[in-house]
Amino acid sequence: MNFLAHIYLSFGDKEITIGNFIADSIRGNKFNHLPERVQQGIQLHRSIDTFTDSHAIPKISSKRLHKNYSHYSRVIVDIFYDHFLAKNWKKYSNIPLDIFVDNFYDLLEDNYEILPDGVKRMMPYMISDNWIYNYSKMEGIDRVLNGMNRRTKNKSKMNFAILDLEEHYGKFEEEFTLFFEELITFSKQKFISL
Numbered sequence: 001m002n003f004l005a006h007i008y009l010s011f012g013d014k015e016i017t018i019g020n021f022i023a024d025s026i027r028g029n030k031f032n033h034l035p036e037r038v039q040q041g042i043q044l045h046r047s048i049d050t051f052t053d054s055h056a057i058p059k060i061s062s063k064r065l066h067k068n069y070s071h072y073s074r075v076i077v078d079i080f081y082d083h084f085l086a087k088n089w090k091k092y093s094n095i096p097l098d099i100f101v102d103n104f105y106d107l108l109e110d111n112y113e114i115l116p117d118g119v120k121r122m123m124p125y126m127i128s129d130n131w132i133y134n135y136s137k138m139e140g141i142d143r144v145l146n147g148m149n150r151r152t153k154n155k156s157k158m159n160f161a162i163l164d165l166e167e168h169y170g171k172f173e174e175e176f177t178l179f180f181e182e183l184i185t186f187s188k189q190k191f192i193s194l
Contacts, residue, residue, distance in 0.1 A: 001052055001183070002082035004132050006045055007104055008092065009187040016041040016191070017104070018111050020048075025116040034114060040194040047190050048183065052078075057179035061172055065164055072148075072156040077172075079135075079144055080165055084176040086136035092180075101133045141165065 001009070003021065010017035019034070019041020031039050052058055058077055065073035089097040105127050108115065115123070126132070134140025142162045149159040165172060 001048060002078040002135075004082045004085050004135055005078075005180075005183075006048065007100075007132070008085065009048060009184070009191075010041060010044070011188070011191055013037070013041075013191075014107055016044060016194070017107060018114070019043075020045045021104075021108075022116055022119050025118045038114065044187070044190055044194060048187055051183065051186050052179075055179060055182070057175050057182075061175045064168060064171070065161065068164070069156060069158065069161060072152070072158055075148065076145070076158060076161045076164075079141060079148075079161075080172050081176045081180070082135045083138075083141045083165070084173050085180065086133070088177075089136065092184075097136060098133055101130070104132065138162065138165075 006020045006023075007017055010020045015035055015037030019031075019038040021041075022038075023042040023045030026042055031042050034042075053074070058074070058081070061077045061080070062073040065076055069076055085092065086097060089100075093100060095103075108119075108123055108127075112120065112123075129143070131140070131144065134143070142159075145161050146159045149156050152158070
């Protein structure tokens, strides 16, 4: 799953949210200096990723893309799934998406000193271009895919994946919806056990 899903699956706990968001920027066990609840957010993130990577439904979505994008297909599916979460946000939250995202940006700024350097470098761009809110729009997803392609020095060809999203939109959305219900249940159980 991508940024929005990890933030959402922190269930409103601010420190868990920070950990869940920064986890990809933390290598191995190098997080003992962080507050305990932030550490638990990192662990939650990793559990969500393990659950997602081993689940049959995201594998179906990924297989549809594999011929064109090889190992990048999993990353593309994460981005597509965040699009469907953003697009169908009212189904999952009573807080409007723009307010939810603004609150998250405020949380990052309030906890700036504990963020990894990579997150600190990315933050100004994320906030000024409102990446997370713009997942709800096809143009936003197109921009993310183009950015990811640039980061791979155009090797991934992820910039073309917007065409796959358009062609198989209904299938991807159906797969997301089925999978996300299971992921919410899994994440709630994991959250309670932290």
